[in-house]
Amino acid sequence: MEECSVLVVGAGPVGLATANELGLRGQDVLVLEAGDGVIDHPRAGGLSIRTMEFCRRWGIIDEVRNCGFPADYDLDIVFSTGLNGYDLIRERYPSIGQMPVPEESPERRQRCPQMWFDPIMARAAARHDSVRLQHHHEVTELTVAGDGTVHAWVRDVRGGSTHEVRARYAVACDGASSRVRESLGIGTSGIPLLNYSIGVFFRSPGLLAITGHRPAARFIFISPDGPVGNLTVVDGKDLWRFTYIAGTERPDLSTLDVEGTMRRVLGDKAKIEILSIAPWRRSQLVADAFRAGPVFLAGDSAHTMSPTGGFGSNTGIGEAVDLGWKLDAVLRGWGGPGLLDSYEAERRPIALRNTQAATSNFRGWYSTADLSRLLEPGEEGDRLRRSVGEELVEGTRAEWESKGVILGYRYENSPVIVPDGSPEPPDDYRVYEPTNRPGHRAPHAWLAEGCSTLDLFGDGFVLLDTGSADDLGDITPLVDAARLQGVPLRREALPSGLEHLYFTRLTLVRPDGHVAWRGDVPPAEPAALLRVVTGHSAA
Numbered sequence: 001m002e003e004c005s006v007l008v009v010g011a012g013p014v015g016l017a018t019a020n021e022l023g024l025r026g027q028d029v030l031v032l033e034a035g036d037g038v039i040d041h042p043r044a045g046g047l048s049i050r051t052m053e054f055c056r057r058w059g060i061i062d063e064v065r066n067c068g069f070p071a072d073y074d075l076d077i078v079f080s081t082g083l084n085g086y087d088l089i090r091e092r093y094p095s096i097g098q099m100p101v102p103e104e105s106p107e108r109r110q111r112c113p114q115m116w117f118d119p120i121m122a123r124a125a126a127r128h129d130s131v132r133l134q135h136h137h138e139v140t141e142l143t144v145a146g147d148g149t150v151h152a153w154v155r156d157v158r159g160g161s162t163h164e165v166r167a168r169y170a171v172a173c174d175g176a177s178s179r180v181r182e183s184l185g186i187g188t189s190g191i192p193l194l195n196y197s198i199g200v201f202f203r204s205p206g207l208l209a210i211t212g213h214r215p216a217a218r219f220i221f222i223s224p225d226g227p228v229g230n231l232t233v234v235d236g237k238d239l240w241r242f243t244y245i246a247g248t249e250r251p252d253l254s255t256l257d258v259e260g261t262m263r264r265v266l267g268d269k270a271k272i273e274i275l276s277i278a279p280w281r282r283s284q285l286v287a288d289a290f291r292a293g294p295v296f297l298a299g300d301s302a303h304t305m306s307p308t309g310g311f312g313s314n315t316g317i318g319e320a321v322d323l324g325w326k327l328d329a330v331l332r333g334w335g336g337p338g339l340l341d342s343y344e345a346e347r348r349p350i351a352l353r354n355t356q357a358a359t360s361n362f363r364g365w366y367s368t369a370d371l372s373r374l375l376e377p378g379e380e381g382d383r384l385r386r387s388v389g390e391e392l393v394e395g396t397r398a399e400w401e402s403k404g405v406i407l408g409y410r411y412e413n414s415p416v417i418v419p420d421g422s423p424e425p426p427d428d429y430r431v432y433e434p435t436n437r438p439g440h441r442a443p444h445a446w447l448a449e450g451c452s453t454l455d456l457f458g459d460g461f462v463l464l465d466t467g468s469a470d471d472l473g474d475i476t477p478l479v480d481a482a483r484l485q486g487v488p489l490r491r492e493a494l495p496s497g498l499e500h501l502y503f504t505r506l507t508l509v510r511p512d513g514h515v516a517w518r519g520d521v522p523p524a525e526p527a528a529l530l531r532v533v534t535g536h537s538a539a
Helices: 013-024 049-058 061-065 114-126 179-184 207-211 258-266 312-332 337-363 379-400 403-407 469-485 526-533
Strands: 002-009 029-033 077-080 087-091 131-135 137-144 150-156 162-172 188-203 218-223 226-233 239-247 273-287 295-297 446-448 461-465 489-493 506-509 515-519
Touching (some): 013 049, 029 137, 049 061, 077 379, 114 131, 137 162, 162 179, 162 312, 218 379, 273 337, 337 379, 461 469, 469 489, 469 526
Parallel strands (some): 029 131, 461 489
Antiparallel strands (some): 137 150, 461 506
């Protein structure tokens, strides 16, 4: 029997993020993946600002930045009737090389298709001595024993041999049709069908030059009947992903002329080499529970959403970060049982929020105008196309400008966060307002050349203090209480001038970079505060 502290089922972006979070902390992790690690149909392509902040902490930021996507490739968004038709509108967005680092973060977003990102993450995980990654191994059954341990039966898909794995905890990152979730009897709620779509990963050398178009991150095709689908850049050169909206009836690939459908919007001159075809169901679903005893759901096993906005894998990676430090704390003994309970309390509301945001973005593809004359030549057709283009750009702007979704999420009503009574600020999908309010991401500020406040977080709790050296004595009871409880905690002094970000003298930040407590004076009962934020007692 093989044993480990944490079993991770699935080695996609979320499973590998979980492995890196735990491996960074020295935990014994076994990652099992039925596939061979080769991504033959890359779905995810964009890494959010928040995910890039995690990559910075994992030590892979340079590798991700230099993944191979051209720094000078413009990331415009184009609404069009087809590459061989009319452009309705082109919304300009800069290339990665021209994109400034936002003032709210030390990192900007990045194009890094899954076929490059997953191997980067796998190599990072392999550098941790405590992490084992085994491809070609499928979890066929998973149960929880009477002693609370996880037992998984594993099959080697190459030879057919089976063996058993025993773990303290398991994290199911095995996708939308998660076998683990089904075995636990956890259902899903939401919108089971927005539409059926077909994804086509293909090679087309010189596509833009042949069709006379400038670079763009995405072309969204609109017909007189409504949205047709979209064309998304993959490598910034010859690789593309075409997504065709098939409607509300499950498509039959045996009768569908995929290339013919593509040529209707790409044109007859385009060179098309289809590499893979993947039919899928666009939905808005969230698991009814994110935990069953020692087994946790993360990523697509916990939620499915429209890819409009690129929130899917980025949301799942956020779950890995939330869960990773909590599992580590409990395994080391300083985290209480409430810490693991807080995973669902914190992350399920974010999944509900992000799936709704993604659906809202998708619905923005549908114009309210009469499109019957969309292809009509002449001035009247031009006016209609311009009007529809402007409507669609405004309706989908939150898909491309989503700092609120990416950075503004907060953990309200968490049992391991101590509220201060301040009102919750508006949750705007597009706008992010930095704050050190409990539950929010601790704000970024530059402390020195290349050093962000975010670089202080990750290893235990950090008490940020804007006070002077004369004030050190009054935080001694909190530091002493942490030592007695075995809670890793250190003080970090903040310079003056950050009052617009850190509104109180003291801010207690968790290992995941979220604020657990804040105050202008040290807590009156420091031991009680620490018991709450480590999951030993209720807030």
